[in-house]
Amino acid sequence: MGSLLSIEEQIVAMKATWPMLLPRNVDHHLQSARWVGKVRAQHCWYTIDIRYRLGSMPEVRIISPTLVRLPDNVEGQLPHVYPPADDPTLCLFDPRTGEWNPAMALAQTTVPWTLDWLGCYELWLMTGKWTGGGRHANDPVPASMESVQ
Amino acid sequence: MNTQFAFAGLNPFDDPLDRLLAEIALSIQLPPSLHDKAKGRYDAVRNYLERTVAFQDQIEHFYPQGSMAIDATISNRGTDDEYDLDVVSQLGGRFRSMEPLEILKALESALADYPVQRVRRQTRCVTLYYSDKMHLDVTPALRGYGKPDRESFITHAKGPVPSDDDRLVDMNAFGFVEWYHQMTPLEARMAAEFHRRWRDRDTLSFRAEAEVDDVPDQADFIVKNTATLALQLIKRLRNIVYAGYAGRIPPSVMLSFYAGKAAQPNSSLTAMVIRIAKWIIADIEKASLYGKKLHVANPVCEDDVFTDRWPESVDQQNEFAQHLRNMVKGLDQMRQGEMFPDEMMDWLRGNFGDRVVTRAAENIAGEVGSAIQKSQQLYTRRGGLVIPKPAIVTGVAAAPVSTATVAAARPHTFFGRKI
Numbered sequence: 344m345g346s347l348l349s350i351e352e353q354i355v356a357m358k359a360t361w362p363m364l365l366p367r368n369v370d371h372h373l374q375s376a377r378w379v380g381k382v383r384a385q386h387c388w389y390t391i392d393i394r395y396r397l398g399s400m401p402e403v404r405i406i407s408p409t410l411v412r413l414p415d416n417v418e419g420q421l422p423h424v425y426p427p428a429d430d431p432t433l434c435l436f437d438p439r440t441g442e443w444n445p446a447m448a449l450a451q452t453t454v455p456w457t458l459d460w461l462g463c464y465e466l467w468l469m470t471g472k473w474t475g476g477g478r479h480a481n482d483p484v485p486a487s488m489e490s491v492q
Numbered sequence: 493m494n495t496q497f498a499f500a501g502l503n504p505f506d507d508p509l510d511r512l513l514a515e516i517a518l519s520i521q522l523p524p525s526l527h528d529k530a531k532g533r534y535d536a537v538r539n540y541l542e543r544t545v546a547f548q549d550q551i552e553h554f555y556p557q558g559s560m561a562i563d564a565t566i567s568n569r570g571t572d573d574e575y576d577l578d579v580v581s582q583l584g585g586r587f588r589s590m591e592p593l594e595i596l597k598a599l600e601s602a603l604a605d606y607p608v609q610r611v612r613r614q615t616r617c618v619t620l621y622y623s624d625k626m627h628l629d630v631t632p633a634l635r636g637y638g639k640p641d642r643e644s645f646i647t648h649a650k651g652p653v654p655s656d657d658d659r660l661v662d663m664n665a666f667g668f669v670e671w672y673h674q675m676t677p678l679e680a681r682m683a684a685e686f687h688r689r690w691r692d693r694d695t696l697s698f699r700a701e702a703e704v705d706d707v708p709d710q711a712d713f714i715v716k717n718t719a720t721l722a723l724q725l726i727k728r729l730r731n732i733v734y735a736g737y738a739g740r741i742p743p744s745v746m747l748s749f750y751a752g753k754a755a756q757p758n759s760s761l762t763a764m765v766i767r768i769a770k771w772i773i774a775d776i777e778k779a780s781l782y783g784k785k786l787h788v789a790n791p792v793c794e795d796d797v798f799t800d801r802w803p804e805s806v807d808q809q810n811e812f813a814q815h816l817r818n819m820v821k822g823l824d825q826m827r828q829g830e831m832f833p834d835e836m837m838d839w840l841r842g843n844f845g846d847r848v849v850t851r852a853a854e855n856i857a858g859e860v861g862s863a864i865q866k867s868q869q870l871y872t873r874r875g876g877l878v879i880p881k882p883a884i885v886t887g888v889a890a891a892p893v894s895t896a897t898v899a900a901a902r903p904h905t906f907f908g909r910k911i
Contacts (some may be wrong), residue, residue, distance in 0.1 A: 355740055359900075360873075360899060361873070361875070362873075363874065363875070371789075381875075382874065382875025383829055383874060383876060384509050384875055384876060384877045385876075385877055386509065386826065386829060386831075386833055386836065387830075387831075387832060387833065388829045408832070411832060412832055413605040418910060419909070419910025419911055420910075420911060421911055422906075422908070422910060423811040423907060424908045424909065424911055425907060425908050425909060426911050427911075428911040431911060433902060433908070434906065434907040434908025434909075435505055435906065435907075436904040436905055436906075436907060437904075437905040437907040438907070439907060442902075442903065442904045442905060445905070447875050450899070451899060452902060452904070454871075454875075454899075455871050455899050455901060455902065456902075456904050457870055458867065458876075458877050459864050459877065459901075459904070459906075460906065461877075462860055462864065462877040463860070463861060463864065463906070465833040465855035466833075466853070466856065466860060466861065467857075468832070468833040468834045468837075469833045469834070469837050469853040469857065470850075470853050470854050470857045472854070472857055473861075473906075474857045474858055474860065474861020474862070474864075475860075475864045475865060475866040475906055476860045476861065476864070476905065477905050477906025477907060478905065478906075478907065478908065479809065479907070479908060479909055479910050480907065480908065480909050481909070481910075485581045489590070492784040
């Protein structure tokens with residue numbers, strides 16, 4: 344892992360790549376910030392909310408529109424999120440795999456992964472199938488991943 | 493400058509909504525295996541007829557007309573996998589002195605033992621029904637002397653006995669096809685990408701990977717431009733909204749005329765569908781305003797009236813205009829991102845058919861999901877997800893991704909819980 348990126352560095356990287364995601368609640372002392380803005384991964388516009396504090400994992404919410412649920416779907420009524428059900432946050436990487444660490448820019452990881460999630464979510468609404476891969480917490484761990492844990 | 497090669501066209505698979513529509517068009521397309529068979533069947537029918545006593549040395553021209561001639565063939569009304577093709581048999585000699593019904597009956601009789609499932613005489617043609625769900629309409633025609641080449645008269649006779657309604661109808665299908673091609677020039681990149689995907693869909697025409705880069709003859713592209721793809725979608729919409737309707741429906745040739753008039757190279761597929769529809773709506777509104785029926789004639793033969801059998805009333809044309817308005821409204825909402833994906837699917841199924849829309853969405857979901865799993869996707873500055881296409885398609889240099897991208901993908905694994 345490289346050196347940790349400060350919140351200031353994260354803000355600079357975010358502004359350079361995704362200028363529509365505006366920083367809010369920046370706290371230099373706590374090294375935390377929030378970014379809110381609109382994106383259109385495929386068909387619809389979504390307002391996303393990214394909250395991050397150095398030392399913890401980024402949290403991503405879809406503020407609007409309200410995410411549609413598909414009751415009885417094999418992937419659950421809303422796949423690849425963290426509870427609670429009434430305020431889900433997107434789960435964009437497997438924390439046990441080292442896919443993300445605080446030396447990485449949110450602009451190069453969290454945002455693109457959110458766009459991936461939105462693309463897969465829309466196609467899931469269209470087809471009932473989540474085709475973007477991944478696994479749920481209670482799924483068996485693939486053999487290739489066991490050595491990472 | 494040869495304008496036929498001046499336009500690249502927009503790849504309909506680059507934009508999410510265009511891609512959905514293009515996938516729908518792929519699903520209703522004449523499959524490569526049948527497309528490849530069609531020309532052979534024209535030749536076979538002509539050869540068969542020329543071996544009969546009645547038609548020996550009597551056929552002046554034998555050529556495709558209608559949708560096949562302008563690359564706009566789609567599955568017919570009420571089906572997802574049956575196709576109607578048309579061929580004109582321009583006759584000379586002794587047929588010139590025969591009545592319309594006599595000519596049709598002579599053709600029926602000559603083809604009676606043709607090796608197909610069924611042979612049926614219709615009002616203007618004889619239809620051959622092949623076991624693979626292709627239907628070939630053979631329309632007898634007589635050259636109009638003193639008129640442009642291939643301007644001719646086709647037979648109209650319901651039968652089985654002669655009636656006062658029997659007549660010869662002026663037509664110039666050949667000239668219309670030439671007009672259509674002039675109005676809708678080749679968009680090479682768009683056509684190549686669509687052609688590649690169309691070929692890849694048909695397992696019967698599977699080719700080794702090395703052959704995929706072969707440059708097809710541009711005349712062989714299944715669809716040569718966005719206007720024709722848009723025309724196919726409008727024809728499909730017509731087939732679906734009139735699926736349970738017993739009467740005549742807006743004729744394909746009339747829709748083709750509007751596609752030719754409205755064609756605008758380098759337009760997006762969605763924009764082109766909307767543009768053609770608005771052109772038709774405007775003409776219907778204008779006619780209805782004066783209480784008149786829509787009148788559309790062949791642009792190269794004014795006596796060849798495309799609307800001679802539809803609309804039968806002003807109400808009938810208004811009904812079609814309303815279907816088109818609903819389509820435009822829905823597509824506009826989708827284009828603006830104002831319709832949620834699950835609503836989009838309901839809307840698309842209602843307008844283009846359940847099975848083909850489901851298949852289109854599943855194809856896209858499979859491709860996009862696979863690209864994400866392989867980290868092949870790119871992102872636009874506005875947050876758009878871009879799935880690059882293969883570097884080279886059928887010998888035409890692939891377009892760079894049309895929108896500038898700002899980030900490349902990094903591998904990640906969706907995780908979390910099922911809530």
